[in-house]
Amino acid sequence: FLFSSFSRVVLPCSVQEYQVGQLYSVAEASKNETGGGEGIQVLKNEPYEKDGEKGQYTHKIYHLKSKVPGFVRMIAPEGSLVFHEKAWNAYPYCRTSESPHNEYMKDDFFIKIETWHKPDLGTTENVHNLDPNTWKSVEVVHIDIADRTQVEPGDYKADEDPALFQSVKTKRGPLGPNWKKELATDEECPKMCAYKLVTIKFKWWGLQNKVENFIQKQEKRIFTNFHRQLFCWIDKWIELTMEDIRRMEDETQKELEAVRTLFVKGTVTALSIQR
Numbered sequence: 001f002l003f004s005s006f007s008r009v010v011l012p013c014s015v016q017e018y019q020v021g022q023l024y025s026v027a028e029a030s031k032n033e034t035g036g037g038e039g040i041q042v043l044k045n046e047p048y049e050k051d052g053e054k055g056q057y058t059h060k061i062y063h064l065k066s067k068v069p070g071f072v073r074m075i076a077p078e079g080s081l082v083f084h085e086k087a088w089n090a091y092p093y094c095r096t097s098e099s100p101h102n103e104y105m106k107d108d109f110f111i112k113i114e115t116w117h118k119p120d121l122g123t124t125e126n127v128h129n130l131d132p133n134t135w136k137s138v139e140v141v142h143i144d145i146a147d148r149t150q151v152e153p154g155d156y157k158a159d160e161d162p163a164l165f166q167s168v169k170t171k172r173g174p175l176g177p178n179w180k181k182e183l184a185t186d187e188e189c190p191k192m193c194a195y196k197l198v199t200i201k202f203k204w205w206g207l208q209n210k211v212e213n214f215i216q217k218q219e220k221r222i223f224t225n226f227h228r229q230l231f232c233w234i235d236k237w238i239e240l241t242m243e244d245i246r247r248m249e250d251e252t253q254k255e256l257e258a259v260r261t262l263f264v265k266g267t268v269t270a271l272s273i274q275r
Helices: 015-033 070-075 132-137 179-185 208-232 242-274
Strands: 002-011 039-050 053-063 082-090 093-100 109-118 139-143 192-202
Touching: 002 208, 015 039, 015 109, 015 192, 015 208, 015 242, 039 242, 139 208, 192 208
Parallel strands: 002 139
Antiparallel strands: 002 192, 039 053, 053 082, 082 093, 093 109, 109 192
16 A cells, blocks of 8 residues: 655745755754653764765654554554654755564555755646656645644644744745745745655555544644744754754754653653652
8 A cells, every 4th residue: 555645845945045944943843852751862863875876864763652643552562653764865855764663564664755855936747757647646735834724723833933923034924825926026035845755655454544644644734834933943044054953963862862861761760669
């Protein structure tokens, strides 16, 4: 079973600016997601070169037990809610693969995300060069970072709303209802689109439709919230260099491990005292 969806996210920044903004926002979001023994663990973050492709390789572990729906938690064996994410960032092209780290599902479940970043307004068709039959079957999702109706009520934060935010350093924003049309005619403001192709393989009897729907919804939610944050955090990252980002990633990696380890030690101590 394979399912593919294709998201287009238009942004008022350049492809070059986005490279820094994306990495900054990933590091910040990782800190927000980690705590209580869950969240994100960074195993590797290093340059790679393979088959003429150069970029940055990352290997992360996601501990997700409380972040999946109850029907999965009820039947999932211990350890199956630990996911390994491997990413090859050969910007402006990036690919990511995610799979559970357990013998139970083996090769029956994976998520692959391939992204092209282009200096356009989402007008490029089939940017990933899929064959015609596959392309016809792909669901296309348009994400508007300024459209509050695309945000889950529980996720909404006024300080992360591009419709309200104006950058002090770049003067970009707030983004009105017709911001994309205005961006198309604005020669001073840079523009780009992130084209994200998500491919899911899931083979688990009785759960395929439920899990497919859950992953579809979560991917759209993640892409929407992440890019709203990225734009509203622009004053924090617009002046950073890639050297700043790599230093920040190293610090974040240490912080994440400290937070997770502290909780695990605290839990073990509490259990020992109870005994």
